[in-house]
Amino acid sequence: MVYRVARVAFTFVMMNLAAVTGLFSLRRGHEVWK
């Protein structure tokens, strides 16, 4: 159970980091899916 919760927590943090990096990637015109 702890392992699963830890993985879910990691995914949550990763998603929120992606929201920040996605904004900067867009501003710089990067191809953000490559």
Add this chain to the structure above:
Amino acid sequence: MELLFWTSAALIAYVYLGYPLLLAAWARVAPRPPKKYQFPAGHWPSLSIILAARNESARLPVRIANLLTLPYDGPRELIVVSDGSTDGTAAAVAPFASRNEIRFVEVPAGGKPLALNAGVAIATGNILVFADARQRFTGAALSALVSNFADPQVGAATGELILDCESGSSASSIGDGVGTYWKYEKWLRRNESLVRSTLGATGAIYALRRSLWRPLPAGTLLDDVLAPMRAVLDGWRVVFEDQAIAMDRTAPDAAAEARRKRRTLAGNYQILAQEPRLLLPIVNPVWLQYMSHKVGRLLVPWALLALLVSSVALTSDGWLYSVALTAQVGFYALAAFGAWLEARDRQTGERFATKLPVAILGAPQGAPAGAERGTGSPRATA
């Protein structure tokens, strides 16, 4: 600083807890399921299935066969658009050339939006169905999607994307987190559809009235949000059809999933620039849902940071702030442990403490299913 703390906490709590509760109550009190209808034989609307692909020659034959053999009691055409492919896509499609219902278009590499524009430009069906090369539709997908268009208020219908990680059968090292998130996300979409409209579609499987299509701007990251949301802004509904199923594999690891999410969230920012009307409550019929679900998700990372900073600053001002800081530190420590688990799983090829196999990056043939090198479809969306 206290204002910052409480505002951040309230925003996070609303986006992930308050809004889902509100939505659940709303869907229970005032549901508006679409008036679906199984058309009589010979009266099903004509379909144009648009399949845009770049360098998918390996997958296309199976995918084309899947789309052509799905049961559907009405006229259909399949338009395959090659977006500057260099891997012999034309040769892969050639065996199907004798079939009247297939049309093949080659365009210079310009990205998916321009490829879709080219495909739709020659489409003749009343309903457009969008599909990607990677997934496969299950049997009732086409008729399930189209049955929603019997409701004159429905402008688009999105199917359900089922990832292998949802059943625990994925070899992805990020399967647990993605599976949990995707189930939560689909629950939101189901209820948003019930009360009025989803806030976009799943790019791998959705349908749109051809009359509602407007050419996409080049560089559009989320065609499956922009096109349906334009219909919503014009007063139409986009509904969620859980009988129209596309099956797909989870991204093989955290890096691939992070790339995919980065694109999706960048696309959400881009949509606000492309359609700023979405931010206006008097114009956007699903303004509350859009602000809560889409804009809220963009604001939460900043709120998390603000919450952490303010908690540190206020920790000596009361026990509550100390508890909040401890909880946050504990959560991030747990997430770090999750990151360690994911990295370990990737390196060892074995799910920690379970012995279940996990895909290894760059693994040779014969490796567990899903052992791909981070090639999660850029067209997947959340």
